[in-house]
Amino acid sequence: MNPRPIGVFDSGIGGLTVVRELLHQLPHESLVYFGDTARVPYGNKSPETVRRYSREIAGYLLGQDVKMIVVACNTASAHALEDLQRACAVPVEGVVGPGARAAARHTRTGRIGVIGTAGTMASGAYARAIRAGAPEAYVVERACPLFVPLVEEGWLDHPATKLIAHEYLDPLTDERIDTLVLGCTHYPLLRKVIGAVMGPGVTLVDSAEATAAVVVERLQERGLLGAPSGNGIDHFFVTDSSDRFREVGSRFLGREIERLEQVDLTE
Amino acid sequence: MNPRPIGVFDSGIGGLTVVRELLHQLPHESLVYFGDTARVPYGNKSPETVRRYSREIAGYLLGQDVKMIVVACNTASAHALEDLQRACAVPVEGVVGPGARAAARHTRTGRIGVIGTAGTMASGAYARAIRAGAPEAYVVERACPLFVPLVEEGWLDHPATKLIAHEYLDPLTDERIDTLVLGCTHYPLLRKVIGAVMGPGVTLVDSAEATAAVVVERLQERGLLGAPSGNGIDHFFVTDSSDRFREVGSRFLGREIERLEQVDLTE
Numbered sequence: 001m002n003p004r005p006i007g008v009f010d011s012g013i014g015g016l017t018v019v020r021e022l023l024h025q026l027p028h029e030s031l032v033y034f035g036d037t038a039r040v041p042y043g044n045k046s047p048e049t050v051r052r053y054s055r056e057i058a059g060y061l062l063g064q065d066v067k068m069i070v071v072a073c074n075t076a077s078a079h080a081l082e083d084l085q086r087a088c089a090v091p092v093e094g095v096v097g098p099g100a101r102a103a104a105r106h107t108r109t110g111r112i113g114v115i116g117t118a119g120t121m122a123s124g125a126y127a128r129a130i131r132a133g134a135p136e137a138y139v140v141e142r143a144c145p146l147f148v149p150l151v152e153e154g155w156l157d158h159p160a161t162k163l164i165a166h167e168y169l170d171p172l173t174d175e176r177i178d179t180l181v182l183g184c185t186h187y188p189l190l191r192k193v194i195g196a197v198m199g200p201g202v203t204l205v206d207s208a209e210a211t212a213a214v215v216v217e218r219l220q221e222r223g224l225l226g227a228p229s230g231n232g233i234d235h236f237f238v239t240d241s242s243d244r245f246r247e248v249g250s251r252f253l254g255r256e257i258e259r260l261e262q263v264d265l266t267e
Numbered sequence: 268m269n270p271r272p273i274g275v276f277d278s279g280i281g282g283l284t285v286v287r288e289l290l291h292q293l294p295h296e297s298l299v300y301f302g303d304t305a306r307v308p309y310g311n312k313s314p315e316t317v318r319r320y321s322r323e324i325a326g327y328l329l330g331q332d333v334k335m336i337v338v339a340c341n342t343a344s345a346h347a348l349e350d351l352q353r354a355c356a357v358p359v360e361g362v363v364g365p366g367a368r369a370a371a372r373h374t375r376t377g378r379i380g381v382i383g384t385a386g387t388m389a390s391g392a393y394a395r396a397i398r399a400g401a402p403e404a405y406v407v408e409r410a411c412p413l414f415v416p417l418v419e420e421g422w423l424d425h426p427a428t429k430l431i432a433h434e435y436l437d438p439l440t441d442e443r444i445d446t447l448v449l450g451c452t453h454y455p456l457l458r459k460v461i462g463a464v465m466g467p468g469v470t471l472v473d474s475a476e477a478t479a480a481v482v483v484e485r486l487q488e489r490g491l492l493g494a495p496s497g498n499g500i501d502h503f504f505v506t507d508s509s510d511r512f513r514e515v516g517s518r519f520l521g522r523e524i525e526r527l528e529q530v531d532l533t534e
Contacts, residue, residue: 037312038306038312038316039305039306040311044307044419044511045304045305045507045508046507046508046510046511048508049305049506049507049508145416145419145420146413146416146417146420146422146427148416149412149413149415149416150413152311152412153412153413155413158434159430160413160427160430160431160434163426163427163430164427167425167427239316240312240313240316241312241313241315241316243313244311244313266533
């Protein structure tokens with residue numbers, strides 16, 4: 001039994017889709033969430049910059065005495081996971097590995113698509129992780145840079161969103177994939193539009209669900225689970241003003257955000 | 268005669284539309300450009316965070332011995348201009364005032380529209396600046412958060428861009444404005460689509476042009492112009508990896524970027 005919190009971080013708000021899954025699968029654990037809203041987004045930044053930011057945040061979370069760190073950001077998982085695993089004394093899990101393994105399990109034809117930010121796609125991290133589990137898999141990756149701003153604008157069902165989804169996804173339909181990994185934590189909010197464009201023959205893999213399941217396993221393996229009677233406490237830290245995070249974040253989390261604090265990493 | 272460079276900064280790439288105008292109107296001046304590409308965009312960040320980042324950059328530019336600072340970012344101009352004018356020993360000019368004055372000069376009916384990022388629009392800075400010059404003006408402001416990612420995606424003429432432009436701009440047509448301020452340095456690249464939606468009866472005001480003209484005036488007033496035979500040198504600094512800046516930036520600048528360096532403000 002270990003009552004220390006699980007640390008979760010993202011460049012901003014998107015990682016809350018992972019938190020929602022963690023709260024669902026681990027209702028008795030305490031969580032500390034860190035959203036780097038002053039420097040969001042990471043998707044168009046260089047690997048070096050993303051690694052530097054990730055190290056700063058991991059340091060902050062370790063200062064909060066977390067027992068595990070979940071990198072709930074695809075771009076940071078793609079660029080910084082190994083770096084953090086080497087540097088941190090606690091287990092560190094990202095969203096790329098769990099999403100990739102879930103895709104490898106789901107596919108029947110071995111033809112898998114992955115969508116994400118420019119940074120995540122350029123890293124090739126998903127293709128590598130999928131091929132590690134399914135060496136014969138045919139993997140097509142596609143960056144969809146407009147999906148995040150569309151989600152943040154709240155245009156989840158707008159005609160422009162459908163048009164843009166077709167532009168990005170029609171080439172994946174042409175590739176006859178049977179499984180599509182939503183390789184960005186914002187994309188589950190576009191599940192309906194993405195599903196409509198891809199059609200019923202394509203399974204959508206949400207990395208958030210897959211990641212939460214892996215976190216449960218890791219905690220069990222290492223005897224780090226909290227008391228089953230525990231009363232989970234959530235604490236949220238952001239680097240920019242908290243108002244917008246509170247408002248948009250509750251949409252991602254599916255409930256109100258209570259303990260929320262703004263901190264400055266550069267001081 | 269003053270051979271010191273003019274300092275120009277922006278959250279990222281957009282400010283290069285201002286640089287292009289400065290190079291055009293002041294071909295003999297030296298320029299130092301600072302793009303905060305590691306923390307871009309500013310448009311969705313809080314006033315406090317934007318002020319903090321702007322102060323850091325102004326400090327860096329003063330360290331480069333600039334004779335004047337041009338805040339070539341609408342969001343930073345809206346939130347941080349007065350703060351910087353108080354803190355800096357050199358003249359500081361933003362893009363909001365020149366754009367607003369140009370709109371007040373151009374309007375015949377007194378009905379003016381302004382478009383920009385969520386942060387710039389929420390600040391109300393354009394409406395205040397326009398009314399300072401034209402107290403009777405009717406000003407309508409509209410945030411267009413998807414325009415920046417569309418420009419960065421290079422979709423300057425895509426059907427989705429037209430659809431989104433209609434969604435954002437049709438309410439301004441309904442308001443019967445005769446002048447529209449492009450209150451974001453990215454928007455001049457969408458001039459064609461925006462012009463098509465607004466129709467020929469609406470004058471588009473590009474703050475970049477207006478700002479460069481004001482910079483010339485300020486330097487003249489204070490005897491800070493460089494030698495008319497001067498051989499302008501440009502030096503560009505960015506906070507994230509320079510490759511993408513070089514590539515996309517040359518589209519904004521209309522020519523190659525030569526002296527480009529990555530720096531870290533937090534060290």
